Amino acid sequence: MSIDRRSGCPINLSLEVFGDRWSLIILRDMIFGGKRHFRELLNGSLEGIASNILADRLKRLMELGLLTKADDPSHKQKAIYSLTEMAITLVPIMAQLGAWGRVWLPVTEELSIRAELLEKGGPPLWEQFMDELRQEHLGAPSKTPPNTPTVRRQLRAAYEEVVARKAEAVTE
Amino acid sequence: MSIDRRSGCPINLSLEVFGDRWSLIILRDMIFGGKRHFRELLNGSLEGIASNILADRLKRLMELGLLTKADDPSHKQKAIYSLTEMAITLVPIMAQLGAWGRVWLPVTEELSIRAELLEKGGPPLWEQFMDELRQEHLGAPSKTPPNTPTVRRQLRAAYEEVVARKAEAVTE
DNA sequence: CAATCCGGTTGCATTTTGCAATCAGTTGCA
DNA sequence: TGCAACTGATTGCAAAATGCAACCGGATTG
Numbered sequence: 001m002s003i004d005r006r007s008g009c010p011i012n013l014s015l016e017v018f019g020d021r022w023s024l025i026i027l028r029d030m031i032f033g034g035k036r037h038f039r040e041l042l043n044g045s046l047e048g049i050a051s052n053i054l055a056d057r058l059k060r061l062m063e064l065g066l067l068t069k070a071d072d073p074s075h076k077q078k079a080i081y082s083l084t085e086m087a088i089t090l091v092p093i094m095a096q097l098g099a100w101g102r103v104w105l106p107v108t109e110e111l112s113i114r115a116e117l118l119e120k121g122g123p124p125l126w127e128q129f130m131d132e133l134r135q136e137h138l139g140a141p142s143k144t145p146p147n148t149p150t151v152r153r154q155l156r157a158a159y160e161e162v163v164a165r166k167a168e169a170v171t172e
Numbered sequence: 173m174s175i176d177r178r179s180g181c182p183i184n185l186s187l188e189v190f191g192d193r194w195s196l197i198i199l200r201d202m203i204f205g206g207k208r209h210f211r212e213l214l215n216g217s218l219e220g221i222a223s224n225i226l227a228d229r230l231k232r233l234m235e236l237g238l239l240t241k242a243d244d245p246s247h248k249q250k251a252i253y254s255l256t257e258m259a260i261t262l263v264p265i266m267a268q269l270g271a272w273g274r275v276w277l278p279v280t281e282e283l284s285i286r287a288e289l290l291e292k293g294g295p296p297l298w299e300q301f302m303d304e305l306r307q308e309h310l311g312a313p314s315k316t317p318p319n320t321p322t323v324r325r326q327l328r329a330a331y332e333e334v335v336a337r338k339a340e341a342v343t344e
Numbered sequence: 345c346a347a348t349c350c351g352g353t354t355g356c357a358t359t360t361t362g363c364a365a366t367c368a369g370t371t372g373c374a
Numbered sequence: 375t376g377c378a379a380c381t382g383a384t385t386g387c388a389a390a391a392t393g394c395a396a397c398c399g400g401a402t403t404g
Contacts, residue, residue, distance in 0.1 A: 007218040008280030010273030010287045011200050011266060017277070019193040021392090028183050038351050046179040050393055055352055065276075077350040077401055086276050093268045094183060100265055101182030104237075104258050105189070108180030115182045193361090210382050222362055227383055249370055249381040 003064070017064055022049055022057050027066070027087055028094065031133065032114065034152065036080050037072070046111075061087075082137040091126050091133070095119060110162040114155045125151060175236070189236055194221055194229050199238065199259055200266065203305065204286065206324065208252050209244070218283075233259075254309040263298050263305070267291060282334040286327045297323060 003016050018024045029035045029045050042054055049057075058081065061067040066087040072078035098115030101107060107115075118125065129151040134140035175188050190196045201207045201217050214226055230253065233239040238259040244250035270287030273279055279287075290297065301323040306312035 005278070006220070007283065008278065009200075009218060009283040010270040010277065010279045012197060012219055013277035013279060014269045014273040015193060015196055019191065019196070021187060021191040024187055024191070025184060028181075039349075042351090046181060047184055048178070050395090051352065052354085052394090053392070075350075075401075079351065089272060089275070093265070093272055096265045096268050097186045098182040100261060101186035103261070105182065105185035106177070106180065107182045107185060111179065111181040211380075214382090222364090223383065224363090224385085225361070247370075247381070251382065 017066075020057075022053055023061060024090075024094075024097075025049065026054070026057055026061065027083075027090060030067075030081065030083055031087075031091065031094065032152070032155065034136075036082070037078060038081075041081075083133060085134070085138065088130050088133045088137070091130050092123070095126055110159060110166065113158045113162050117155055117158055121151075189238075192229075194225055195233060196266075196269075197221065198226070198229055198233065199255075199262060202239075202253065202255055203259075203263065203266065204324070204327065206308075208254070209250060210253075213253075255305060257306070257310065260302050260305045260309070263302050264295070267298055282331060282338065285330045285334050289327055289330055293323075 006012055006016070018027075025045060025047055026041060026049070029041055033040075033044060035041050035044055038054065038058070041058075042049065042051055058067065058069075062069060066084055068082045068084060069079050070082065072080045095115070095118045098112070099119040102112045102115045102119070118129075128144055128148075131140075131143050132150055132152065135142055178184055178188070190199075197217060197219055198213060198221070201213055205212075205216060207213050207216055210226065210230070213230075214221065214223055230239065230241075234241060238256055240254045240256060241251050242254065244252045267287070267290045270284070271291040274284045274287045274291070290301075300316055300320075303312075303315050304322055304324065307314055
C-alpha cells in the first residue's frame, strides 16, 4: 500500500492516508489506549490485527509522518512508537467519527461511552486531550492547570463504570 | 466488500462503513458536487473510479442505508441516487477531514478553497449546508431565510474565482 | 537454563482492486 | 426510419492487498 496522489483534493488525500481498515485503528489504540509497543498494538486491539499487517502499517505511518520510532531504554529489543503533531491533530476527526458512529451504527454501550464524553466535551476537551498527547509523545510542557484530571483518565473511568454496572446487572 | 462487525467500537464501525478508497469519494461528489446519476459519478470524479467498483459501492452504500435509488421520470433508464439523513450527517466529518488534509497534505489551492471556507464557516455553515441537502435529497422544507445564497453556490463561486485567478496569472 | 517476550518476516491461499471490453435497452436527431 | 450516442451496469482477467499461521534470532525473566 502506497500513496497514489490521485488528486489534490484534501478529502481524497486524507483518504489516501487512512482509507483502509487498519491505519486509523492503530492510531485509535495509540491515542485513546495509550499503546506504544508493537506487542501492545498486536494483542491489545479488539479487532485482531495480523502481525504482518501491523508491521506494514507502522512502517507506512512513519513514512507518512504520523509516527516516529525510538529505542526503549528499558529493553534492548523494545521499540517505542510516538505520535507526531500530524497524528495528534486527528483527535477532532476521531471525535466526529465516533459521534457519527454512535448515532448510526450498532455500537456497544461500553465502547461508545468514550465517544459520548468526547462529543459532549467538544473542542475544549479535544484541545486538552491533544495537549496531554503532546506531553506524552512530544515532551511538550503542560498548558493545563495542575491537578486537573487527565482526559484519558476520565475516559477510562467512564468506561470502567459502564463495565462494572453491566456486570452487576448480570449477577444480581 | 461487506460489513464485518469486528467490534462494537464506534470508530471501528465507522471505518467498516468507509474504510476504503472509494466510498467517501462517491459521497463527496454527491454532497459537494451535486452528482446524482451513475454517469455523472463515473465521469465526473477527478480520481477516475472504474464502473464496476462504482456499481459495487453504490449497491453497498444502499445496503448500509446511506443512499436510496429511484427512477428518474425524464428517462426510463436513468436512476437517481439520493442521500439519506445518515449520509447528510457526514458533513461535519467531511469538513474535519478537509481541514486536516489542508494542513498536512499536498493539496492544490483550487481544490482546497472549499475546505477552507467550510472550516471557517464552522458548525453553523455545516448546519445550513445539511439543511440544503435535506431539501434537495429528502424534500424537506427549508429552514433558512429566503434569498440566502446557498452554501453550494458559495463554495462553487470561491472555487471558480481561484481557477480564474490562476488562469489570469498564467496568461498575463 | 528453560520459558517467555521482543519486533518483526516468510509463505501461501483468498479476497479485493483496476482495467478494458462489452451489453441490451433508450433517446435524440437527421 | 435509422443510426449514433447515452443509460446503468456486467464480464473476464491480471495484479495487488489481505488474512492466517508458522517461524525467527536475540533479549529478558524466573
